[in-house]
Amino acid sequence: MRGKGRLDVEIETPSALQKVEDNDLARRAAEGDRRAFDRLVHRWRDRLWSVASRMCRDYDDAQDVLVGAFSRAYSRIHQFRGDASFGTWLFRIAANECMGLRRSELRKAERLERETDRGLETRELPDLSLLPEEAALSSDLMDAINRAAGSLSEPLRIVFLLRDVEGFSNEEVAEILGISVPAVKSRLHRARAAVRTELEHYLAS
Incomplete structure (x- = not known):
């Protein structure tokens, strides 16, 4: 939606x-x-x-x-x-x-x-934009979400993926990462704000 x-x-x-x-x-x-x-x-x-x-x-x-x-x-x-x-x-x-x-x-x-x-070896990253469980979503939306999530720092990206993509609770994410629930909420807030900014053009269309 x-x-x-x-x-x-x-x-x-x-x-x-x-x-x-x-x-x-x-x-x-x-x-x-x-x-x-x-x-x-x-x-x-x-x-x-x-x-x-x-x-x-x-x-x-x-x-x-x-x-x-x-x-x-x-x-x-x-x-x-x-x-x-x-x-x-x-x-x-x-x-x-x-x-x-x-x-x-x-x-x-x-x-x-x-x-x-x-010289450093350069490697082409694979296209992991769509996976089977995401078939119900618009491909354009999933591409936009993946790009936005990919732009996050690792700590924010992991929290965003576990909480908003995989559906774990704040408490479960805290258990998985070994951090406090307030830390999860703080990172999630920052991650969601960054993702919304990246998706602003798409969501407004």
């Missing part, structure tokens, strides 16, 4: 039943049931890829985050207690993977800058 100064996106969030089923699958996986974990991967891979591709903004990095997150989740499944939803727990692992990758890339970039006799 279009409206000036307002962005309405239909968000599909996990149902209470799915959360119960996820917890049961996680318990069974912790007991050694590999098929139970495979079902969790099937349930969450698309949503995790959606966020990873936007957080990383690079196809290969997003693949690394996706594989790394599920690998760590599998190795740590016995640590999942069910206090938070499985999705919250999984997305926190993914967020840590992404931030760890970013720190590693920054260190590599610093080393490359010191190697004056070598």
